[in-house]
Amino acid sequence: MKFRAKMNEALSMKNLALIASVINKQCKQCTLRLNSQNFTLMVTDENSSPKQVVIWCVLEATKFFSEYFVEGISESNEIYLLVPPEMLSMSLNTLKATNNNAKSVKLKLANKITPCLTVEIVLSTECGMNQNCVHDIPVKLISRQAWSDYGDPPPQDDCDVALEMKTFKKLKAVLEKFRKLSPWVALSVTSEGNLSSSVTSSTATVTTLFKNTVASYSSDDLRDKDHTVRTDVKKLCLLMSTESLTPKRAMLYFAENRRISFYLACDSFAFHFFIMGVEE
Secondary structure (H helix, E strand, O other), rough: OOEEEOOOOOHHHHHHHHHHHHHHHHHHOOOEEEEOOOOEEEEEEEOOOOOOOOEEEEHHHHHHHEEEEEEEEOOOOOOOEEOHHHHHHHHHHHHHOOOEEEEEEEEEEEOOOOEEEEEEEEEEEOOOOEEEEEEEOOEOOOOOOHHHHOOOOOOHHHHHHOOOOOOOOOHHHHHHHHOOOOEEOOOEEEOOEEEEEEEEEEOOEEEEOOOOOEEEOOOHHHHHOOEEEEEEEEHHHHHHHHHHHHEEEEEEEEEEEOEEEEEEOOOOEEEEEEEEEEEE
Protein backbone atom coordinates (compact mmCIF):
# COMPACT_ATOMS: atom_id res chain seq x y z
CA MET A 1 0.00 0.00 0.00
CA LYS A 2 1.63 3.21 -1.23
CA PHE A 3 0.69 6.81 -1.90
CA ARG A 4 2.64 9.87 -2.93
CA ALA A 5 1.72 13.13 -4.59
CA LYS A 6 3.37 16.44 -5.39
CA MET A 7 2.19 19.97 -6.14
CA ASN A 8 4.24 22.73 -7.76
CA GLU A 9 1.55 25.27 -8.67
CA ALA A 10 0.86 28.04 -6.16
CA LEU A 11 -2.91 27.96 -6.83
CA SER A 12 -3.17 24.23 -6.15
CA MET A 13 -1.18 24.55 -2.93
CA LYS A 14 -3.34 27.44 -1.72
CA ASN A 15 -6.55 25.61 -2.65
CA LEU A 16 -5.52 22.50 -0.72
CA ALA A 17 -4.87 24.65 2.35
CA LEU A 18 -8.28 26.34 1.99
CA ILE A 19 -10.02 22.98 1.52
CA ALA A 20 -8.37 21.59 4.66
CA SER A 21 -9.48 24.69 6.58
CA VAL A 22 -13.10 24.31 5.40
CA ILE A 23 -13.16 20.60 6.27
CA ASN A 24 -11.69 21.36 9.70
CA LYS A 25 -14.70 23.59 10.48
CA GLN A 26 -17.09 20.72 9.75
CA CYS A 27 -15.77 17.81 11.82
CA LYS A 28 -13.17 16.41 14.20
CA GLN A 29 -12.27 13.50 11.93
CA CYS A 30 -12.60 13.17 8.16
CA THR A 31 -12.12 10.36 5.69
CA LEU A 32 -9.54 10.43 2.91
CA ARG A 33 -10.28 8.20 -0.06
CA LEU A 34 -7.41 7.65 -2.47
CA ASN A 35 -7.60 6.05 -5.90
CA SER A 36 -5.93 6.56 -9.25
CA GLN A 37 -8.51 9.14 -10.40
CA ASN A 38 -9.34 11.23 -7.34
CA PHE A 39 -8.15 12.48 -3.96
CA THR A 40 -11.40 12.73 -1.98
CA LEU A 41 -12.03 14.15 1.48
CA MET A 42 -15.33 13.16 3.12
CA VAL A 43 -17.23 14.24 6.22
CA THR A 44 -19.79 12.00 7.89
CA ASP A 45 -22.70 12.98 10.11
CA GLU A 46 -21.40 12.22 13.61
CA ASN A 47 -24.95 11.66 14.91
CA SER A 48 -26.13 9.23 12.22
CA SER A 49 -26.18 5.45 12.46
CA PRO A 50 -25.21 3.84 10.16
CA LYS A 51 -22.62 6.32 8.89
CA GLN A 52 -23.86 8.86 6.38
CA VAL A 53 -21.48 10.99 4.31
CA VAL A 54 -22.77 14.57 4.05
CA ILE A 55 -19.78 16.32 2.42
CA TRP A 56 -17.51 15.25 -0.41
CA CYS A 57 -14.57 17.26 -1.74
CA VAL A 58 -13.31 15.58 -4.91
CA LEU A 59 -9.92 16.62 -6.30
CA GLU A 60 -9.06 15.47 -9.82
CA ALA A 61 -5.65 13.90 -9.36
CA THR A 62 -4.16 14.59 -12.79
CA LYS A 63 -5.24 18.25 -12.78
CA PHE A 64 -4.54 19.09 -9.14
CA PHE A 65 -1.19 17.33 -8.67
CA SER A 66 1.91 17.40 -10.85
CA GLU A 67 2.81 13.90 -9.61
CA TYR A 68 0.38 11.33 -8.23
CA PHE A 69 0.72 7.63 -7.45
CA VAL A 70 -1.54 5.22 -5.56
CA GLU A 71 -1.04 1.53 -4.95
CA GLY A 72 -4.10 0.26 -3.12
CA ILE A 73 -5.05 -3.04 -1.53
CA SER A 74 -7.86 -4.09 -3.86
CA GLU A 75 -8.75 -4.49 -7.52
CA SER A 76 -10.14 -0.95 -7.45
CA ASN A 77 -6.73 0.32 -6.28
CA GLU A 78 -8.10 2.30 -3.34
CA ILE A 79 -7.01 3.34 0.15
CA TYR A 80 -9.32 4.69 2.88
CA LEU A 81 -7.92 6.62 5.84
CA LEU A 82 -9.25 8.48 8.88
CA VAL A 83 -7.46 11.82 9.10
CA PRO A 84 -7.63 14.54 11.81
CA PRO A 85 -8.56 17.65 9.77
CA GLU A 86 -7.21 20.04 12.41
CA MET A 87 -3.68 18.66 12.02
CA LEU A 88 -4.00 18.63 8.22
CA SER A 89 -5.18 22.25 8.22
CA MET A 90 -2.42 23.38 10.60
CA SER A 91 0.29 21.67 8.53
CA LEU A 92 -0.88 23.51 5.37
CA ASN A 93 -1.66 26.84 7.04
CA THR A 94 1.36 28.69 5.64
CA LEU A 95 0.16 28.01 2.08
CA LYS A 96 -2.94 30.19 2.47
CA ALA A 97 -0.94 33.43 2.39
CA THR A 98 -0.82 35.14 -1.00
CA ASN A 99 2.91 35.89 -0.67
CA ASN A 100 3.98 32.53 0.78
CA ASN A 101 7.40 31.27 -0.32
CA ALA A 102 6.46 27.61 -0.89
CA LYS A 103 8.07 25.98 -3.91
CA SER A 104 6.38 22.58 -3.65
CA VAL A 105 4.30 20.33 -1.42
CA LYS A 106 4.69 16.56 -1.18
CA LEU A 107 2.21 14.16 0.40
CA LYS A 108 2.98 10.54 1.12
CA LEU A 109 2.00 7.62 3.32
CA ALA A 110 4.69 6.62 5.79
CA ASN A 111 4.98 4.12 8.62
CA LYS A 112 6.57 5.90 11.59
CA ILE A 113 5.66 3.73 14.57
CA THR A 114 2.09 4.45 13.48
CA PRO A 115 0.76 5.05 9.93
CA CYS A 116 1.19 8.71 9.00
CA LEU A 117 0.31 11.07 6.19
CA THR A 118 3.53 13.04 5.78
CA VAL A 119 3.32 16.59 4.45
CA GLU A 120 6.63 18.00 3.23
CA ILE A 121 6.70 21.67 2.22
CA VAL A 122 9.77 23.05 0.44
CA LEU A 123 10.24 26.74 1.22
CA SER A 124 12.65 29.16 -0.45
CA THR A 125 14.70 31.41 1.85
CA GLU A 126 15.93 34.96 1.32
CA CYS A 127 19.44 33.71 0.61
CA GLY A 128 18.17 31.46 -2.20
CA MET A 129 18.39 28.17 -0.32
CA ASN A 130 15.62 25.63 0.28
CA GLN A 131 14.18 24.81 3.66
CA ASN A 132 12.12 21.66 4.26
CA CYS A 133 9.19 21.74 6.67
CA VAL A 134 7.87 18.25 7.49
CA HIS A 135 4.63 17.37 9.31
CA ASP A 136 3.62 13.81 10.22
CA ILE A 137 -0.13 13.41 10.66
CA PRO A 138 -1.21 10.15 12.37
CA VAL A 139 -3.91 8.35 10.37
CA LYS A 140 -5.97 5.19 10.80
CA LEU A 141 -6.60 2.67 8.06
CA ILE A 142 -10.24 1.85 7.36
CA SER A 143 -10.87 -1.85 6.83
CA ARG A 144 -12.33 -3.02 3.52
CA GLN A 145 -15.47 -4.21 5.31
CA ALA A 146 -16.31 -0.58 6.13
CA TRP A 147 -15.62 0.90 2.68
CA SER A 148 -19.27 0.68 1.72
CA ASP A 149 -20.00 3.41 4.31
CA TYR A 150 -18.03 5.91 2.21
CA GLY A 151 -19.59 5.94 -1.24
CA ASP A 152 -19.65 8.44 -4.08
CA PRO A 153 -21.77 11.61 -3.99
CA PRO A 154 -25.43 10.73 -4.69
CA PRO A 155 -26.65 11.25 -8.28
CA GLN A 156 -28.90 14.24 -8.88
CA ASP A 157 -31.25 12.54 -11.32
CA ASP A 158 -33.87 12.08 -8.57
CA CYS A 159 -34.24 15.83 -7.91
CA ASP A 160 -37.38 17.80 -8.76
CA VAL A 161 -35.67 21.07 -9.62
CA ALA A 162 -32.08 22.20 -10.15
CA LEU A 163 -31.19 25.83 -9.50
CA GLU A 164 -28.00 27.45 -10.76
CA MET A 165 -26.58 30.45 -8.90
CA LYS A 166 -23.63 32.62 -9.81
CA THR A 167 -22.39 32.80 -6.24
CA PHE A 168 -23.25 31.71 -2.71
CA LYS A 169 -21.72 34.85 -1.19
CA LYS A 170 -24.96 36.84 -0.84
CA LEU A 171 -26.92 33.78 0.28
CA LYS A 172 -24.37 33.08 3.01
CA ALA A 173 -24.51 36.70 4.20
CA VAL A 174 -28.32 36.60 4.43
CA LEU A 175 -28.31 33.27 6.29
CA GLU A 176 -25.83 34.63 8.85
CA LYS A 177 -28.36 37.39 9.64
CA PHE A 178 -31.32 35.00 9.62
CA ARG A 179 -29.73 32.77 12.28
CA LYS A 180 -30.13 35.64 14.77
CA LEU A 181 -33.90 35.59 14.22
CA SER A 182 -34.75 31.90 14.14
CA PRO A 183 -33.13 28.44 14.31
CA TRP A 184 -34.95 27.45 11.09
CA VAL A 185 -34.89 28.77 7.54
CA ALA A 186 -37.07 27.86 4.56
CA LEU A 187 -35.48 27.75 1.10
CA SER A 188 -37.80 27.55 -1.87
CA VAL A 189 -37.94 27.96 -5.64
CA THR A 190 -40.47 30.53 -6.84
CA SER A 191 -42.69 30.10 -9.91
CA GLU A 192 -40.33 32.50 -11.74
CA GLY A 193 -37.39 30.19 -11.02
CA ASN A 194 -35.77 32.35 -8.35
CA LEU A 195 -34.48 31.29 -4.93
CA SER A 196 -36.37 32.52 -1.88
CA SER A 197 -35.18 32.27 1.73
CA SER A 198 -37.37 33.14 4.69
CA VAL A 199 -37.45 32.97 8.47
CA THR A 200 -40.32 33.41 10.90
CA SER A 201 -39.89 34.66 14.45
CA SER A 202 -42.40 35.65 17.14
CA THR A 203 -42.42 39.21 15.83
CA ALA A 204 -41.88 39.04 12.06
CA THR A 205 -41.48 37.00 8.90
CA VAL A 206 -38.52 38.02 6.75
CA THR A 207 -38.08 36.89 3.14
CA THR A 208 -35.20 37.52 0.75
CA LEU A 209 -35.45 36.85 -2.98
CA PHE A 210 -32.37 35.99 -5.05
CA LYS A 211 -32.76 36.77 -8.74
CA ASN A 212 -30.51 35.96 -11.70
CA THR A 213 -30.88 32.23 -11.04
CA VAL A 214 -31.69 29.57 -13.62
CA ALA A 215 -34.12 26.77 -12.73
CA SER A 216 -34.42 23.41 -14.52
CA TYR A 217 -37.29 21.02 -13.76
CA SER A 218 -37.26 17.25 -14.12
CA SER A 219 -40.76 17.50 -15.67
CA ASP A 220 -43.10 20.31 -16.74
CA ASP A 221 -45.67 19.18 -14.16
CA LEU A 222 -43.36 20.36 -11.39
CA ARG A 223 -43.16 23.99 -12.51
CA ASP A 224 -46.31 25.05 -10.64
CA LYS A 225 -45.67 22.97 -7.51
CA ASP A 226 -44.23 24.18 -4.23
CA HIS A 227 -40.53 23.39 -3.76
CA THR A 228 -39.68 24.33 -0.19
CA VAL A 229 -37.27 22.77 2.27
CA ARG A 230 -37.22 23.91 5.90
CA THR A 231 -33.91 23.22 7.60
CA ASP A 232 -31.47 24.10 10.38
CA VAL A 233 -30.03 27.56 9.59
CA LYS A 234 -26.98 27.15 11.86
CA LYS A 235 -25.97 23.90 10.20
CA LEU A 236 -26.55 25.41 6.76
CA CYS A 237 -24.36 28.42 7.61
CA LEU A 238 -21.57 26.06 8.64
CA LEU A 239 -21.82 24.22 5.32
CA MET A 240 -21.83 27.55 3.51
CA SER A 241 -18.26 28.18 4.66
CA THR A 242 -17.37 26.37 1.42
CA GLU A 243 -18.21 29.67 -0.33
CA SER A 244 -14.71 30.86 0.62
CA LEU A 245 -13.40 28.56 -2.13
CA THR A 246 -14.92 30.94 -4.75
CA PRO A 247 -16.67 28.34 -6.92
CA LYS A 248 -17.06 28.98 -10.64
CA ARG A 249 -20.48 27.34 -10.64
CA ALA A 250 -22.96 26.73 -7.82
CA MET A 251 -25.97 24.40 -8.05
CA LEU A 252 -28.83 23.62 -5.64
CA TYR A 253 -30.94 20.48 -6.12
CA PHE A 254 -34.36 20.24 -4.44
CA ALA A 255 -35.78 16.75 -3.90
CA GLU A 256 -39.39 16.18 -2.78
CA ASN A 257 -39.34 19.00 -0.21
CA ARG A 258 -37.10 16.87 2.00
CA ARG A 259 -33.52 17.53 0.91
CA ILE A 260 -31.32 20.13 -0.73
CA SER A 261 -28.09 19.03 -2.36
CA PHE A 262 -25.36 21.54 -3.20
CA TYR A 263 -22.69 21.27 -5.88
CA LEU A 264 -19.79 23.73 -6.15
CA ALA A 265 -17.50 23.48 -9.16
CA CYS A 266 -14.06 25.02 -8.56
CA ASP A 267 -10.69 24.86 -10.29
CA SER A 268 -9.82 21.14 -10.68
CA PHE A 269 -11.98 20.11 -7.71
CA ALA A 270 -15.63 20.05 -6.63
CA PHE A 271 -17.60 20.18 -3.38
CA HIS A 272 -20.78 18.18 -2.86
CA PHE A 273 -22.91 18.41 0.26
CA PHE A 274 -26.53 18.07 1.26
CA ILE A 275 -28.82 18.99 4.13
CA MET A 276 -32.07 17.34 5.12
CA GLY A 277 -35.34 19.15 5.70
CA VAL A 278 -37.24 19.11 8.99
CA GLU A 279 -40.97 19.13 9.68
CA GLU A 280 -42.63 22.11 11.31
